Amino acid sequence: MNNVFVICEMDEGKVADVSLELLTKGRTLANTLNCKLEAIVLGHKLKGVETQIFPFGADVVHIGDDPRLDPYTTLPHAAIVNGVFGELKPQIGLLGATTMGRDLGPRVSSALVSGLTADCTALEIGDHEDKKAGKVYKNLLYQIRPAFGGNIVATIINPDCRPQMATVREGVMKKEIYDPNYKGVVRLIDVNAYLKDEHLVVKVIERHMEKSRVNIKNSSIIVSGGYGMGSKENFQVLYDLAEVIGAEVGASRAAVDAGYADHDRQVGQTGITVRPKLYIACGISGQIQHTAGMEESSMVIAINNDPGAPINKIADYVITGDVMEIIPKMIKYYKKNSK
Amino acid sequence: MGLKIIVLAKQVPDTRNVGKDAMKADGTVNRAALPAIFNPEDLNALEQALRLKEKYKGTTITLLTMGPGRAADIIREGLFRGADDGYLLTDRAFAGSDTLATSYALACAIRKIKSFDLIIAGRQAIDGDTAQVGPQVAEKLNLPQVTYAEEVLKAEKGKIQIKRRLERGVETVESPLPCVITVNSSAAPCRPRAAKLLMKYKHARTMSERQTQAEDYIDMSADRPYLNIQEWSVNDVETDSKWLGLSGSPTKVKTIENVVFQAKESKVLTSSDKDIEELIKELIVNHTIG
Ligand SMILES: Cc1cc2nc3c(=O)[nH]c(=O)nc-3n(C[C@H](O)[C@H](O)[C@H](O)COP(=O)(O)OP(=O)(O)OC[C@H]3O[C@@H](n4cnc5c(N)ncnc54)[C@H](O)[C@@H]3O)c2cc1C
Ligand SMILES: Nc1ncnc2c1ncn2[C@@H]1O[C@H](COP(=O)(O)O)[C@@H](O)[C@H]1O
Numbered sequence: 001m002n003n004v005f006v007i008c009e010m011d012e013g014k015v016a017d018v019s020l021e022l023l024t025k026g027r028t029l030a031n032t033l034n035c036k037l038e039a040i041v042l043g044h045k046l047k048g049v050e051t052q053i054f055p056f057g058a059d060v061v062h063i064g065d066d067p068r069l070d071p072y073t074t075l076p077h078a079a080i081v082n083g084v085f086g087e088l089k090p091q092i093g094l095l096g097a098t099t100m101g102r103d104l105g106p107r108v109s110s111a112l113v114s115g116l117t118a119d120c121t122a123l124e125i126g127d128h129e130d131k132k133a134g135k136v137y138k139n140l141l142y143q144i145r146p147a148f149g150g151n152i153v154a155t156i157i158n159p160d161c162r163p164q165m166a167t168v169r170e171g172v173m174k175k176e177i178y179d180p181n182y183k184g185v186v187r188l189i190d191v192n193a194y195l196k197d198e199h200l201v202v203k204v205i206e207r208h209m210e211k212s213r214v215n216i217k218n219s220s221i222i223v224s225g226g227y228g229m230g231s232k233e234n235f236q237v238l239y240d241l242a243e244v245i246g247a248e249v250g251a252s253r254a255a256v257d258a259g260y261a262d263h264d265r266q267v268g269q270t271g272i273t274v275r276p277k278l279y280i281a282c283g284i285s286g287q288i289q290h291t292a293g294m295e296e297s298s299m300v301i302a303i304n305n306d307p308g309a310p311i312n313k314i315a316d317y318v319i320t321g322d323v324m325e326i327i328p329k330m331i332k333y334y335k336k337n338s339k
Numbered sequence: 340m341g342l343k344i345i346v347l348a349k350q351v352p353d354t355r356n357v358g359k360d361a362m363k364a365d366g367t368v369n370r371a372a373l374p375a376i377f378n379p380e381d382l383n384a385l386e387q388a389l390r391l392k393e394k395y396k397g398t399t400i401t402l403l404t405m406g407p408g409r410a411a412d413i414i415r416e417g418l419f420r421g422a423d424d425g426y427l428l429t430d431r432a433f434a435g436s437d438t439l440a441t442s443y444a445l446a447c448a449i450r451k452i453k454s455f456d457l458i459i460a461g462r463q464a465i466d467g468d469t470a471q472v473g474p475q476v477a478e479k480l481n482l483p484q485v486t487y488a489e490e491v492l493k494a495e496k497g498k499i500q501i502k503r504r505l506e507r508g509v510e511t512v513e514s515p516l517p518c519v520i521t522v523n524s525s526a527a528p529c530r531p532r533a534a535k536l537l538m539k540y541k542h543a544r545t546m547s548e549r550q551t552q553a554e555d556y557i558d559m560s561a562d563r564p565y566l567n568i569q570e571w572s573v574n575d576v577e578t579d580s581k582w583l584g585l586s587g588s589p590t591k592v593k594t595i596e597n598v599v600f601q602a603k604e605s606k607v608l609t610s611s612d613k614d615i616e617e618l619i620k621e622l623i624v625n626h627t628i629g
Contacts, residue, residue, distance in 0.1 A: 071510075073512070074474075074483070074484055074486075075483060078478075098506060099486070099487055099503075099505045099506050102470050102486070103474060103484070103486045103487070105471070106438070106469075106470070106471035106472075106473075106474035106475045106478075107474045107475070107477070107478050107484065109439065109471070109475070110439060110442065110474070110475035110478035110479060111478055113439065113589065114589060115437065115439060115588070115589030115590040116438070116439075116471060116590070117590060118467075118468065118469040118470060118471060119468060119469075128593060142593065143590075147466075147467065147468075147595070148352075148354050148466065152595050152596060153595065153596045154592050154593075154594070154595045154596075155592070155593040155594045155595070156590050156591065156592055156593065157590070157591055157593045158589045158590050158591070159591060160589065161589035201483055201514065201515050202483050202485065202512055202513070202514045202515075202518075203512060203513045203514075204510055204511070204512050205500070205511045205512060205513055206510065206511040207508065207509075207510045207511075208508045208509050208510075209505075209507055209508035210507050210508050211507070221627075221628060245628045245629070246628075270468075277627060278622070278627050278628065299627060301618075302605075307607075312605065313605075315605045316605055316606065317605060317606050317608060317618060318605045318606070318607045318608065319608045319609070319610060319614070319615070319618075320607065320608070320609060320610070321609060321610025322610065325610050326610045326615060329610070329612060329615040329616075330615055330618075330619060333612075333615055333616040333619040333620075334619050334623075334628070334629070336616075337616070337619055337620050337623055338623055338629045
């Protein structure tokens with residue numbers, strides 16, 4: 001008992017990436033704690049879903065399959081998770097920091113009085129000594145997250161309450177198959193045991209979901225533009241460069257706020273975390289909230305007309321000058337030198 | 340038919356202007372060192388309430404905020420924009436609360452306010468970015484919740500329709516009243532202060548504030564009860580102290596670190612044709628691009 005649980009989320013019939021990323025992290029935590037990794041999936045028409053989850057190292061997959069669980073609404077999902085958590089007493093419960101996870105997590109943590117840390121950027125296992133109470137806690141979950149607009153990094157712990165719950169944004173953890181042949185057991189949740197009429201009072205009347213058009217998270221090269229690009233029109237040179245070198249276009253929040261790029265391209269603490277092979281930051285100052293989402297890039301090129309821009313400190317190559325002069329040159333010399 | 344609306348609003352340190360002394364040694368926020376503002380998404384929440392007040396005659400808006408004495412500013416700011424009254428929940432016993440202890444205290448205060456049809460909160464507060472208090476208040480009061488609200492479409496016959504903004508789309512949901520909703524920054528911005536209301540409520544004060552006014556201050560609240568901002572301490576609401584403040588907070592801050600950049604060794608180039616071409620060639624040769 002007292003295992004690590006991941007609440008999985010479905011995305012168009014597939015287990016969402018963020019859930020697979022959490023399973024990968026959960027497996028590592030379970031190995032450190034010498035316990036099992038369990039997954040919970042709630043929804044409808046979930047037949048065979050466990051085959052997507054086992055390779056990430058889940059020992060048990062709890063499946064709640066019922067038409068009343070799709071589309072997601074808070075109360076039915078919370079009732080089931082509360083019930084399952086209440087019986088199986090996990091030591092750790094992880095959710096994606098998605099609109100679903102951030103709706104469900106607090107509801108569950110309040111019902112179980114368990115404490116929840118939102119938007120963690122790292123999860124580790126460690127000990128804690130409470131000097132005042134003269135108590136030592138072993139193997140706690142360190143929930144590490146930026147706070148205060150990213151100006152500090154805080155390590156949060158829940159010494160006494162279980163489960164220790166945390167949400168993590170998509171793209172923050174790495175997704176890695178643990179063993180393609182890994183086999184766990186399926187446990188079907190008796191939905192009727194938990195679901196009462198009173199949980200069904202909120203109704204979804206209408207729903208319009210768009211497929212995400214951009215996929216910067218999985219791109220190995222990202223050309224990212226900031227407020228220094230100056231206009232939406234100027235952003236076009238970034239698309240041109242991305243096109244010739246096979247990259248996706250990202251953006252800083254200031255660029256998104258100014259309308260130069262769409263929100264789903266935003267990189268950073270409140271956007272997407274990326275770790276490409278190459279990140280080209282164009283007209284981006286490099287505030288901590290931005291770099292939090294790209295500092296693990298293997299290589300960073302910073303193009304900025306301010307030689308003192310903070311982004312230069314984490315860049316492998318610093319090009320000092322005007323983006324609108326430099327990027328067309330990059331396109332030109334790429335075309336000239338590549339076959 | 341009028342609605343009784345409670346808006347949850349928080350005074351937050353302006354995290355866009357954080358200085359060195361922002362954190363205390365125990366890991367809690369040193370609010371005194373920072374400018375304090377009305378949490379931005381709570382203004383979006385207030386605007387949704389104000390729109391309902393315009394639409395449904397007889398609707399009243401009550402603000403509820405928990406914080407130090409100076410958080411009375413939040414109530415005044417709300418009154419200037421069209422709220423009807425407000426409560427400041429303030430006591431040392433609430434200090435150091437995490438989201439769970441905060442939502443417990445707020446839920447206890449809401450139980451004391453007693454009659455309401457709708458509770459509107461902001462999605463999240465910029466000091467913590469947690470987005471937990473709204474759903475947790477809902478859970479504590481055993482009410483349905485609707486998060487990520489962008490627009491309240493209607494609230495009639497005991498039901499409310501709300502448009503939600505999700506990561507990749509929109510959704511319209513219907514919930515029975517009473518319920519708790521949390522409002523996104525993508526919702527309509529809050530209207531500015533109304534000059535008339537500013538005049539009317541300029542002298543609104545809590546009891547503690549009245550006691551610390553300069554000598555020439557003339558207290559008019561006896562004739563004008565609307566100038567009295569209700570102040571509640573822990574003794575005014577029914578609570579169990581084990582759920583309050585630091586002791587009622589399951590999450591603890593173990594350590595905090597200031598963020599420092601690790602400077603890398605970088606190659607500095609100019610925008611000259613020669614530098615750019617060299618760089619591109621290097622990237623092609625080592626298979627970074629191409
Ligand atoms: C809670 C919170 C969360 C946040 N989350 C994010 C997030 O997820 N992602 C994010 O990006 N930001 C985020 N921010 C905002 C962040 O703090 C910065 O404001 C933002 O990243 C700045 O964007 P920028 O670098 O494009 O703009 P600026 O800071 O305005 O920088 C523009 C840069 O362009 C350079 N420049 C100007 N003209 C030229 C030119 N012609 N050629 C070359 N260079 C030029 C300038 O020297 C400057 O360095 C967040 C902030 C807060 C408070
Ligand atoms: N101390 C407080 N007083 C009143 N409302 C609060 C308080 N803390 C949080 N809230 C409400 O809960 C929302 C979410 O806060 P948080 O969970 O801290 O991000 C805020 O936007 C407010 O509407």
